[in-house]
Amino acid sequence: MTDTPARLLSLLSLLQTPREWPGSELAHRLGVSSRTIRRDIERLRDLGYPVEATLGAEGGYRLVAGAAMPPLLLDDEEAVAIAVGLRAGAGHAIEGVEEASVRALAKLEQVLPSRLRHRVGALQSATIALTRGDGASVDPRTLTTMASAVAGPERLRFAYRAKDGAETRRQVEPYRLVSTGSRWYLVAYDLDREDWRTFRVDRVADAFATGARFTPRALPMEAEEFVRRGLRGGDVAYPVEVVLAAEPERLPPWLRCHAEAGAGGESLVRFESTEAPEWVAARLALTGIPFTVRAPEPLVEAARALGGRLAAAAP
Known part of the structure; x- marks a missing residue:
């Protein structure tokens, strides 16, 4: 790459x-010496980006928090995710904050000065929590820790509480974070069980990256499909x-991907769900679009x- 900018x-x-x-x-990725x-690292430092260098066989470069907030380079998808997240925080929306927003939050946490962290903490917590609708809370620090480990890639350790309440310690090779709109899941290779597993993030505690790097394994299917099959295995899909x-x-993403155009500007939506019917009805109502269940x-x-119940609440 010969174009310096x-x-x-x-x-x-x-x-x-x-x-x-x-x-x-870095040299291999960019095709330079x-x-x-x-020289480029020094140019970035001159521009105000705090790049730290470490020596030794495992040394390298990384961006760290500095005395001031430097400009961030976000791709289009991440920039849109931030805008949608802010809108959700203001408008109490549920849909729209997906994996891209977690990647953006991970970048923010990496370079954010400590004096600004408390200002964005409440916003991050609210934005992530609003992606869920079942009352279970997700610590945004857990999500960003997982996102960083996926990007590393670095092995993760955490405490996990199963559906029956049993608690275990897990060491995994994280693969992807997947949002279903109501919950976050981590797809990872469980080293102790020597198999792929799906973990509900709201059941995770004390997550931390171990620093041990690994070569990602090949998941036999898309992460979204792996999560979907796991949900169907635990609950009956209808x-x-x-x-x-x-x-x-005009439909929200979770409906748009299952929709086909109908007569008179309507949409016919067909999908399978493992969620309680009451929760599906509530999600449909929150779209603000008139609907008829067939x-x-x-x-x-x-x-x-x-x-x-809504009619009785506003007589």
Whole structure:
């Protein structure tokens, strides 16, 4: 890469991933010499980016917190995620804050001066919590720790509480964080059980990266599908069919991906759910779009009951 400004932006983007980068790996990624990398690091320091260098066989470069908040380089997806997160904090929305927002929060935590951390802590907590609807809370520090370990990649240790209340200590190789809209899940390879596992993040405590690097294993399917199959294994999935009074492009993402255009500007949505019918009815109501449930009957009854309670609350 011979274009210096473009190379500096690429280098900065790599350094903003929460990990330590050996100079040789940076040189290989950017197609330049190690000497050029050293010069570029000095250029970034001159621009105010606090890049720390460590010596030794395992040494390298990483971006650290400085005396002032430096400009951050965010890709388009991350910038949109931040904007949606702020909107959710102001408008009490549930949908829209996905994995990209966690990556952005991990970058913020990496370089944020300590004097500013308490100012964004409340916003981070609210934004992450609003992605959930079942009352269980997720510590944003746990999410950002996991996101950093996935990006590293570094092994994770944490305490985990199973559905039956049993508590265990786990050591895993984290692969992906997956949001279902109501919960966050970590897909990881469990080293003690020598198999892939899905962990509900709200059941995780005391998560920390061990510093031990690893070569990511190949998951036999997409992480989202792995989580979906795990949910179906634990609960009985049932088909949902609902008509919403809006075209597919106006629907929230969790519905849009299952929608097909109907007559008169409506959308026919079909999907399978393991969530309680009452929760599905509430999520549909929170879209603010008029809807009619066609199936299944328990969801029809849940929507009718929810409508009755809302009507009684505002006589």
